[in-house]
Amino acid sequence: MDKFNFTTKLHLACSDDPLRPIMNCVHFTGGFAYASNGHIAIKQSLEYHSVLQPGLLEGKSIHRDNYKNIMQFETATANDEGVQCSNADGREAFFSYFDMKGENMPVFDAVFKRYHAAGVTFIGMNPEQMKIIMEAMYTPDGYVRVNFGGIDKAMILDVPGVPNQEGMVMPVLVEASLF
Numbered sequence: 632m633d634k635f636n637f638t639t640k641l642h643l644a645c646s647d648d649p650l651r652p653i654m655n656c657v658h659f660t661g662g663f664a665y666a667s668n669g670h671i672a673i674k675q676s677l678e679y680h681s682v683l684q685p686g687l688l689e690g691k692s693i694h695r696d697n698y699k700n701i702m703q704f705e706t707a708t709a710n711d712e713g714v715q716c717s718n719a720d721g722r723e724a725f726f727s728y729f730d731m732k733g734e735n736m737p738v739f740d741a742v743f744k745r746y747h748a749a750g751v752t753f754i755g756m757n758p759e760q761m762k763i764i765m766e767a768m769y770t771p772d773g774y775v776r777v778n779f780g781g782i783d784k785a786m787i788l789d790v791p792g793v794p795n796q797e798g799m800v801m802p803v804l805v806e807a808s809l810f
Contacts, residue, residue: 635681636707636716637698641666644673644767645695656729657698658736659688663795665739666695666767670803671760672742676795679769683708692729692736701726743797745787746780754782755805764788764798 646654704716788798
């Protein structure tokens with residue numbers, strides 16, 4: 632049986648901070664899925680997923696735990712209230728969309744601003760955040776390309792040959808010398 636579902640682990644890029652519940656979700660808008668934990672963000676075209684009726688995801692959000700559970704099914708079909716899932720063995724489940732309680736979806740595209748590459752001697756980053764990006768993005772060859780805009784600018788990642796997908800890693804201050 633073919634699998635009609637989410638195909639990348641975007642839930643890994645979501646926050647688990649209970650004080651920022653909106654960042655605990657994968658968000659869908661403009662034909663893209665977005666996920667962020669506040670340090671990294673991923674923008675990925677829905678064309679990399681095979682969920683049935685993906686247009687019904689528009690403007691919706693799915694909690695990271697539900698997204699992970701949905702991926703365990705063979706078929707996921709979006710509808711107006713959530714995502715209906717099923718397997719050939721008869722197992723079924725329904726996952727409701729996240730209730731944003733009147734709050735707006737984050738404006739993710741604002742962080743995906745590319746800068747002219749700047750010469751950088753050092754840049755601080757948390758390697759665990761890069762590991763999450765590599766696990767959550769669609770990287771068929773396992774490589775990403777990084778645009779460095781400067782020591783105080785987000786690093787924008789893309790995958791050569793994979794259009795309509797970007798990642799972002801925020802730099803961090805490193806007080807101690809690397810040497």
